[in-house]
Amino acid sequence: MSGIAVLLVGALLCFYGIRSLHLAVLAAGFGLGWLIADLFHASLATLFLFALVGALISWVVTTLVFKFSAYFIGGLTGAMAGAKLAEVVQRGDNNWAVSAIVIIAVAVAAAFLADKYRARALLWLTSIGGASMILAGLGRTTDALAFLHQPNPGWEQVTSTLLWIALSVAGWIVQRRLFPEKLGIQTDEGSRR
Template identity: 40%
Template sequence: MSALAAIVVGLVLCLAGSLSVRLAVLTAGFGVAWTLAEALDADTGTALLIGLGGAVLAFTLTLLMARFLFFVGGLCVGAVIGAKLYVLVQGGSADVLLVLIVVPAVAILCAFLARRFERPFLVWGTAFGGAALVLSGVGRLWADVAGDLWRPASTAGVVLVLVVWALLAGVGYAVQRRGRHT
């Protein structure tokens, strides 16, 4: 059930995230919290609650820091991307030190890029963050068939995830760009 929620939230983030910074922050907040909860083996209900808590925390941050909305939006989207990268490089063991380095580093980098480039970065960032959530959700929901989309077991699996991730993000980018011109 929580994997299905991640797929839905990921599709919204990937295909429509740049239409509203607040929508991007809510969906990205859910995404990073859900991804890390799942990576650390939380049960379904707990992962869903943690995801909702992440969405509320991210949204509250934007209300408190409205002046830095793009920075916070980039921070949240970057955290989703960083969480997916953590899952790809951690090799099946829950290494807390690695999560404490990878996720914040990618999140802060994306926050600065979002602050500098604003909406153009948000389109790319939300497309990649949403695509990461969709792949993670599909990998969790259909682990027998698509488990490599969640935690690849080989280098070839990691390469496959990166290629599919880039392709899905490209589709999300194209849809968001098209939606802004109509």
């Protein structure tokens, strides 16, 4: 059950995130709370609690500072990508300090990119963040895919990373084709008028 919930929220963010900023905020906050709690092997109830609190806090803060929403959403999705990156680069027992440094560094960089490049950066960031949630969810659905959740060094890390990249690119392509108006992209129909 837990893997499926994260998988669905990740798919929503990865393939539909640029469509609605509110949806992106809720999904990114949910994913961030989940992935941070999951780094330290929390129980299912704790994972859902962190995810729901993350979604609520993200939405409230973004609503209060809507002027800075692109910056905030970029930071949230960057933190999700940072949490996945921390999981990929560390071995089994994750270090709080290393995880925090990786998550904060990626979050800050993503926030600045989102603030500067708006929709185009958010397109990439929602795709990358959603892909990390999809893999975390898939890894929790069955033991055969557990390596997607916590890859061991070697082929599992390489495979997990390649799948993360492939899913991110797929999310980028889908969102770009579905929502060109959000990105200011001219479609063939628009250029014929």
